[in-house]
Amino acid sequence: MKMPRGGRLFLATCLGSLFVLVLYFQSITKTAVEAGVKRGSRPGKSRRSPLQALYNGDQQLELLPAQRSLQDRRELLEQTCLSHTRKRRVLSNEDLKHLIVDDKHSLIYCYVPKVACTNWKRILMVLTSDGRYTDPLAIPANEAHVPGNLRTLSEFSVSEINQRLRSYLKFIFVREPFERLVSAYRNKFTRSYNTAFHKRYGTKIIRRHRLNPSPEALEKGNDVSFQEFVQYLVDPRTQREEPLNEHWERVHSLCHPCLIHYDVVGKYETLEPDAQAVLRLAGVDGTVQFPTSGKSTRTDEDMAARFFKNISPFYQKKLFNMYKMDFLFFNYTTPHYLRTR
Ligand SMILES: *[C@@H]1O[C@H](CO)[C@@H](O)[C@H](O)[C@H]1NC(C)=O
Numbered sequence: 001m002k003m004p005r006g007g008r009l010f011l012a013t014c015l016g017s018l019f020v021l022v023l024y025f026q027s028i029t030k031t032a033v034e035a036g037v038k039r040g041s042r043p044g045k046s047r048r049s050p051l052q053a054l055y056n057g058d059q060q061l062e063l064l065p066a067q068r069s070l071q072d073r074r075e076l077l078e079q080t081c082l083s084h085t086r087k088r089r090v091l092s093n094e095d096l097k098h099l100i101v102d103d104k105h106s107l108i109y110c111y112v113p114k115v116a117c118t119n120w121k122r123i124l125m126v127l128t129s130d131g132r133y134t135d136p137l138a139i140p141a142n143e144a145h146v147p148g149n150l151r152t153l154s155e156f157s158v159s160e161i162n163q164r165l166r167s168y169l170k171f172i173f174v175r176e177p178f179e180r181l182v183s184a185y186r187n188k189f190t191r192s193y194n195t196a197f198h199k200r201y202g203t204k205i206i207r208r209h210r211l212n213p214s215p216e217a218l219e220k221g222n223d224v225s226f227q228e229f230v231q232y233l234v235d236p237r238t239q240r241e242e243p244l245n246e247h248w249e250r251v252h253s254l255c256h257p258c259l260i261h262y263d264v265v266g267k268y269e270t271l272e273p274d275a276q277a278v279l280r281l282a283g284v285d286g287t288v289q290f291p292t293s294g295k296s297t298r299t300d301e302d303m304a305a306r307f308f309k310n311i312s313p314f315y316q317k318k319l320f321n322m323y324k325m326d327f328l329f330f331n332y333t334t335p336h337y338l339r340t341r
Contacts, residue, residue, distance in 0.1 A: 050169035081258035096154035110255035175268035305337040
């Protein structure tokens with residue numbers, strides 16, 4: 001639908017003010033939930049929401065080590081947000097596109113590509129499918145990514161959004177930023193079947209960042225080196241022209257952890273216990289099992305070190321600055337292999 005400029009501006013202003021409300025209500029809820037807990041209300045065994053399960057007073061007394069570290073991560077994120085964000089921005093509809101909603105189990109999940117998001121989408125399809133799916137691994141990966149198979153928060157009205165942000169368990173899974181980046185590079189640029197990415201990004205990267213490229217490379221874009229990919233990422237033109245692709249966009253830009261107060265921050269490095277904790281809070285740990293790969297993240301670190309060896313300290317530093325907030329927000333230390341000093 002075409003809208004005159006003034007109309008669009010007006011709409012934007014309206015949406016802007018409404019989303020201020022979102023933030024306002026979110027901060028109230030936390031207090032409400034916690035106050036409820038302190039009064040010692042003991043909800044019946046039957047249907048406790050995941051959010052109540054998380055903030056329930058009884059469990060606080062016997063926090064499992066896993067829960068304790070989830071709480072520490074949440075607090076660290078909150079502290080980092082307080083000390084690093086100057087202006088309080090307001091959420092827009094565009095910001096809610098990565099938030100997947102499960103109304104049946106009161107869950108909101110922000111998906112981050114390259115952090116087990118296919119498996120989380122599969123799980124959420126099982127949970128929201130009314131029994132049509134029971135085994136997450138029986139759902140083909142491409143099916144899990146079809147838009148419309150799952151609902152996102154951006155599809156709801158403002159009051160529906162507020163209500164869900166207030167009462168649902170909001171969770172996110174993150175990963176060491178450079179290991180995620182190397183994983184994205186390997187998946188999108190070194191696999192011959194990913195022709196869409198080669199065409200869309202590869203040809204542009206080679207045109208801009210390779211000296212004397214061959215006509216074939218310019219045409220196919222299928223042999224981008226990690227070095228060229230890094231040059232593309234830190235090139236100021238890249239983000240000026242369009243938003244970064246979600247596979248290498250920073251988690252804080254995809255999921256807005258200072259505006260959406262996540263209740264659980266899970267990590268790829270501890271995927272199994274963290275996923276199990278979320279499923280337990282949702283009361284579905286007996287129904288559905290998170291698919292695990294069984295591979296060690298130790299290998300990911302070695303892999304990242306290997307790829308960064310060929311990157312000059314100049315570009316390492318630029319890249320680190322670009323992803324710095326993801327390191328800070330999610331408590332990842334500066335990789336030992338970086339040569340930025
Ligand atoms: C942050 O990381 C350090 C070092 O890895 C760890 O000792 C600490 O417990 C972490 N803090 C939180 C809040 O997760």
